[in-house]
Amino acid sequence: MKKKSVLALILAVLAVFMLLSACAKSETGAPQDGQTPDAGESKIDPNKETIVFGGSRSISGVYAFFEQSAYGPIYKMWVDEVNADGGLYVEEYGKKMPIELKVYDDTSDLSTMTRMLEKAIVEDNVDFILPPVSTAFLYAAAPIANKYGKVLMGAEGGSATLKESIAQYPYFFSSLNFSDTQVPALVDILKEEDIKSAYIVFIEDLHGTEYSGAAIPALANAGIDVKGVKSVPADIQDMTSIINDAISTGADAFLCMTYPDQGYLALNQSISMNYNPKIWFMGSGGGFSSIVDIFGNDVVEGIMSWGAWNTKSSEACKDYFDRFYARYKDDPNVSYDYWGLVHYYAGLQCVQEAIEKTGTLDNAKVRDYLANNHFTTVLGDTWFENNMIAPECFMGNVGQWQNGIFEVIDRSSKATSDPIVPKPEWPAA
Numbered sequence: 001m002k003k004k005s006v007l008a009l010i011l012a013v014l015a016v017f018m019l020l021s022a023c024a025k026s027e028t029g030a031p032q033d034g035q036t037p038d039a040g041e042s043k044i045d046p047n048k049e050t051i052v053f054g055g056s057r058s059i060s061g062v063y064a065f066f067e068q069s070a071y072g073p074i075y076k077m078w079v080d081e082v083n084a085d086g087g088l089y090v091e092e093y094g095k096k097m098p099i100e101l102k103v104y105d106d107t108s109d110l111s112t113m114t115r116m117l118e119k120a121i122v123e124d125n126v127d128f129i130l131p132p133v134s135t136a137f138l139y140a141a142a143p144i145a146n147k148y149g150k151v152l153m154g155a156e157g158g159s160a161t162l163k164e165s166i167a168q169y170p171y172f173f174s175s176l177n178f179s180d181t182q183v184p185a186l187v188d189i190l191k192e193e194d195i196k197s198a199y200i201v202f203i204e205d206l207h208g209t210e211y212s213g214a215a216i217p218a219l220a221n222a223g224i225d226v227k228g229v230k231s232v233p234a235d236i237q238d239m240t241s242i243i244n245d246a247i248s249t250g251a252d253a254f255l256c257m258t259y260p261d262q263g264y265l266a267l268n269q270s271i272s273m274n275y276n277p278k279i280w281f282m283g284s285g286g287g288f289s290s291i292v293d294i295f296g297n298d299v300v301e302g303i304m305s306w307g308a309w310n311t312k313s314s315e316a317c318k319d320y321f322d323r324f325y326a327r328y329k330d331d332p333n334v335s336y337d338y339w340g341l342v343h344y345y346a347g348l349q350c351v352q353e354a355i356e357k358t359g360t361l362d363n364a365k366v367r368d369y370l371a372n373n374h375f376t377t378v379l380g381d382t383w384f385e386n387n388m389i390a391p392e393c394f395m396g397n398v399g400q401w402q403n404g405i406f407e408v409i410d411r412s413s414k415a416t417s418d419p420i421v422p423k424p425e426w427p428a429a
Contacts, residue, residue: 044092048097050087050097050098051088051090051127052125052126052127053075053100053101053102054101054102054126055103055126055130055131056103056104056105056112056114056115056116057130058105058107060105060107061109062108063133063134065259065261066134068333070337071131073324073327075344077323078345078348078349079101082352088352088355090356102126103130110136113132113141117141118144121148126150128361131153131157133156134205135157135158135178135206136207137157138152138154139206143168146168149363149364149367151171151363151366151370152173153175153347153348154175155340155347156284156340157176157178158179163388170371170387171363173370174387175343175350176340176389179210185396185398185410185411186281186304186398187215187218187219190224190253190279191223192411195252195278196224197225197226197252197253198225198226198251198252199229199249199254200215200230200255201231201232201239201246201254202258203258207259207284212231215257224253227249227251228246228251232262234259236262239269240273243269243270246275247275253278253280256280256282256286258284259283263285264291264294267280267291267303268295271295276423277423279304279421280303280423281304282303284339285305286306287305287306287338287399288335288339289335289336289338292401299427301420301423302400302401302402302420302422302424303401304409305339305398305399305406306397306399307399308338308339308395308407308408308410309338309341309395310408310416313395316380317342320342321336345378346375346378346382349378350375351370353375353376354369370384395408396408396410396412396415396416397410400420402420
């Protein structure tokens with residue numbers, strides 16, 4: 001799609017964001033000068049038996065993969081674990097309360113998501129809300145959460161744009177590392193591996209626009225020549241012309257900053273066209289076990305992606321993975337996400353601890369506790385800085401498939417392996 005299409009999409013998202021922001025400020029007296037709204041104050045019902053978590057997620061449509069394989073399996077597992085223990089103990093009710101889920105399908109449509117999210121809050125009176133899918137959807141959900149004083153622990157998605165405006169939306173928390181730490185880590189690897197040039201493909205949404213927008217100047221500053229930049233729509237079916245263009249430039253690195261569907265298409269066509277640059281990088285989806293299930297270990301060997309962690313990162317990570325694997329090993333729709341899986345679970349653990357420590361379902365009190373305390377999670381000691389999990393808490397920013405393991409290859413003490421550059425040739429057909 002042409003640049004006009006990208007601009008139109010960004011403007012549409014920003015329009016929704018500004019409208020909701022205006023509503024938040026005018027209708028509820030949302031935060032002024034750092035203050036938080038009191039709309040989340042709980043009203044104790046002596047007959048209340050459950051804590052209701054609700055929201056709107058992409059159960060169908062182009063983003064359904066994430067509900068099937070990313071945050072979806074994680075929050076369901078967390079709910080079952082909590083309920084198996086009798087629920088969360090809430091002091092103001094004097095008892096443990098199991099969690100009830102009420103989740104609507106937004107069909108991967110932004111306007112449907114905003115309507116269904118408000119329905120869950122206003123009509124269903126949910127106690128806490130779950131995040132929607134993707135960076136753009138989170139961007140639109142943040143002012144809604146703030147308008148009604150509901151804690152929104154983000155999952156799939158992260159944005160420097162949200163980071164810049166997060167002070168206006170103190171009820172939004174981000175659990176995922178994103179471009180501001182990941183792009184520099186990737187560029188450091190490319191520079192140290194003497195990569196001279198790169199070709200970028202990005203998806204036409206806020207995620208792709210932000211990552212490519214951060215990567216282009218960072219690569220240039222590192223002396224890496226950007227040979228080409230192409231945007232693609234979510235429903236693209238053929239990347240032949242893009243792969244041909246990348247081949248013609250002779251770029252050392254192919255950086256595909258997309259979601260799984262587009263990345264897997266690009267990978268399949270790179271293999272069929274024997275396009276094998278020194279570095280083949282895939283964005284979201286590249287660190288999912290589904291890429292191995294689809295293409296096999298020999299094919300994915302050497303492919304890099306965002307992340308990262310693995311069972312060698314810590315004993316807590318290994319224990320969590322073992323429990324996750326035991327639950328989902330026979331479910332063909334569930335993938336193991338070596339980027340977000342531990343971060344999403346850590347975010348839920350923080351919410352759980354905040355509820356139990358404050359002894360209330362009052363979102364304002366839970367929000368304040370989240371913002372100002374340390375937590376023990378699968379990441380270890382975990383805390384928020386400006387409502388984002390602190391960079392020191394993350395296990396890694398870039399990973400690479402090596403012998404069936406998604407290794408952390410950051411130039412840091414948390415690395416579990418050195419990068420393999422150039423990547424191996426595609427196996428013979």
